[in-house]
């Protein structure tokens with residue numbers, strides 16, 4: 047029997063219409079370095095219409111791809127709204143990709159137009175001649191004359207182009223299963239892989255971001271979106287904000303601890319989202335330059351494991367709870383969120399909060415062991431995590447669902463290794479390629495990192511496996527010491543003695559200025575391994 051209910055597409059166009067009318071007064075605030083510029087959601091509706099008219103005028107039709115090479119700001123937000131709502135596909139280009147990867151993704155997605163921020167023009171200009179399908183570049187927040195366009199590419203001023211457009215647009219009724227936006231994930235091997243989100247997957251995911259037991263985004267929030275809009279859709283904040291009417295604070299290119307602290311002091315956001323390295327940097331800055339940040343009701347940390355020491359520091363020193371979450375570009379990205387069950391209090395609640403979190407109803411999970419068997423959820427058995435659900439990728443753009451490395455039986459292989467408790471909380475022990483295999487046993491590099499980062503003199507610690515004749519692999523710890531502090535490898539080993547099993551105690555230590563980071567701010571262990579193999583690390587051995 048068919049239902050008697052109405053049907054309607056869950057589309058970005060409906061989110062834009064809703065946000066710009068029902069939440070007309072909510073704002074997008076963009077930091078300028080010395081202050082803020084503001085746009086209401088009502089104005090965003092007009093702004094998006096002008097952009098859509100401009101793109102139509104440049105020949106964008108159907109599901110053509112429009113790339114963005116931009117910071118988090120009001121113009122990028124207009125692109126997020128306008129491009130999918132007009133039926134085209136938003137392609138967020140990661141400004142930190144290696145040049146050859148950037149060229150690859152623009153060509154692979156067949157981007158027709160690229161919107162670029164003025165300060166990023168020099169970065170784009172170098173690769174533009176190799177981007178074969180790009181016909182127009184629109185320069186926002188800067189001078190288009192700074193871009194020497196290759197033959198066949200026209201350059202436009204964003205402001206000038208939009209000033210000639212009508213502020214209404216006849217938004218089409220877009221099929222919810224069609225692609226709305228795409229984002230490439232930069233794997234450590236091979237070419238980047240494109241994930242194409244549908245209107246429907248974004249809609250459902252936005253509802254999840256707003257759910258009480260998830261990120262809890264609400265109309266009363268002012269959310270500081272530090273996580274870049276070119277990294278896994280800024281964790282869904284832009285679309286969820288339109289859905290619920292939360293104001294957004296965009297840091298633009300000002301991502302260092304000092305300007306972030308300034309944005310906090312000026313705008314007093316209630317919520318923020320970023321990877322652990324951003325919070326580590328901010329913590330060091332705040333410890334040296336104290337400021338009240340208790341206006342933050344909660345901040346979400348994900349993208350890499352949130353060290354428990356970081357969670358305690360923010361909560362106990364600044365009164366700001368950190369919510370730990372796990373996800374991937376392929377999972378839209380929200381996969382799990384670590385809110386303790388209602389019965390847990392005190393230490394037990396903290397133990398839940400350290401985990402990567404509990405799966406929502408729309409994300410099914412299973413653990414697969416070494417020989418392909420499904421592992422129990424007993425918080426002990428360890429296996430590779432596989433997930434399934436309506437906002438999880440089923441294939442890569444231009445690829446096939448038959449890709450045994452990443453997809454099988456309709457499940458996404460995450461490459462993450464961990465365990466799951468009977469009540470559905472995930473604890474990741476590693477990426478499968480980062481696990482240290484020592485004498486037939488596995489050592490979790492994440493557990494060691496968390497333990498070392500628990501030392502008050504340590505700002506950051508990254509652990510990699512290094513070849514060992516006897517044990518196959520042993521851990522090497524690369525430590526960044528907190529400014530103004532001192533600590534030796536001997537002291538750190540002693541500190542670990544009662545925190546990890548004796549056979550796991552690392553015997554290789556090195557002190558470095560900074561842990562190398564990937565294009566999205568995570569520890570770049572591949573580079574750390576290369577630094578170790580080419581002898582550029584000064585290693586102490588026990």
Ligand code: AMP
Pocket residue numbers: 231278347348349350351352370371372373374375376379402460461462474477566
């Ligand atoms: P990306 O697609 O760049 O966002 O990377 C996704 C990967 O980041 C995941 O597969 C995990 O390996 C890692 N990751 C994300 N969140 C967490 C977390 N909370 N704890 C540990 N690793 C994480």
